[in-house]
Each structure stands twice: as C-alpha cells, then as structure tokens.
Amino acid sequence: MAKRYEVEITFQQTVRYAVDAGSRKAAEELALEQWREGDEANAVGSECCDLVALTSAEVPNDEGLARDAEKAFRYLRDRELVIESLDDDAFNPSIHDAISAEDVAFHLGWRRKDKLLDTARAGRALNALCCSKRVVCFTRPRVRAGERGEIRLFCTPQHLEKLSNLLEPELAGV
Numbered sequence: 001m002a003k004r005y006e007v008e009i010t011f012q013q014t015v016r017y018a019v020d021a022g023s024r025k026a027a028e029e030l031a032l033e034q035w036r037e038g039d040e041a042n043a044v045g046s047e048c049c050d051l052v053a054l055t056s057a058e059v060p061n062d063e064g065l066a067r068d069a070e071k072a073f074r075y076l077r078d079r080e081l082v083i084e085s086l087d088d089d090a091f092n093p094s095i096h097d098a099i100s101a102e103d104v105a106f107h108l109g110w111r112r113k114d115k116l117l118d119t120a121r122a123g124r125a126l127n128a129l130c131c132s133k134r135v136v137c138f139t140r141p142r143v144r145a146g147e148r149g150e151i152r153l154f155c156t157p158q159h160l161e162k163l164s165n166l167l168e169p170e171l172a173g174v
Contacts, residue, residue, distance in 0.1 A: 036148040098153035
C-alpha cells in the first residue's frame, strides 16, 4: 500500500535586475526592494535552478497530527499566558505577539533527520488548530533583510481579542 510523503525541494534562483540609480549601493538597494515586493518589471533574466536540498518525510497519521496539534496549542497558550501576565506597562501589543511555525518548531525541539527545523510539522499542527478554530492565522509582509513574500503567524482567538481591545483606542484616534 502506498504511503503519503511530503517532499521538500530547496533550490537556488538568481534574478538580475536593470535599475537606474546614482550609485552601485543605491542600485543594489533599489533592486533588492523590487525583488522583495515581487516586482519583476525590471528583471532582465533569471537562472534556475541549482538544487540545494531534497528531503522527504512520511506524513503523520491522524493520531500523530492530533498529538502534535495539542503540543503546539499548549506551547502557544502557555507563551501567551506569560505575555499576558507581565506588568501592564510591559505589555505592548504588537504583531510579534503572534508566532510563526518556525518559532513553534524551534521551541518544541521539532527537527528533521538532517537536524534542520521541522517547520512542515509545526505548520501542519498549526493549520489543524486553525481548521478547528482553536487558533487564528494571519499573514504579514516579511520585513527582514534578504526576505520577501509574506509570513503566516498564529495566536489563540482569546489573545487576538485582547490585542484588538488594546489597539482599538489607538485606531479610534487615527
């Protein structure tokens, strides 16, 4: 009987941009900004695809997924309780109060056989929690240097409500 596997293919891609700028540094910054935004209007070529890694893992059964989801939920809730128990002055609501699958994998010690973080496992667990409405998911643009696209973040509905209530007075004054 065939089993289901997740196969991760990691590759390197090179993209070239033609930009008008006053200096080499300014040109690099402009091209990097366009790349982050996914703007390929000035892209003059790309080379694909140098294979970096190929890994596969068997997709867990429903019982394993449920176990992972419970571990992820306990970690997420415990983390939020710590944040919420801080002094009111120390509780500055921000998007950083939500957490990524990569962070969950790191804090739960979930690693693949090659020792890299098992973000796929954390993502599956968090997605299962989203489907059951125990966790909410939203995306935001990636803001770190060398990144582009969006990142998915997770928190409990109760924590999101508390963050929203704290932010409402700020939004009303806008």
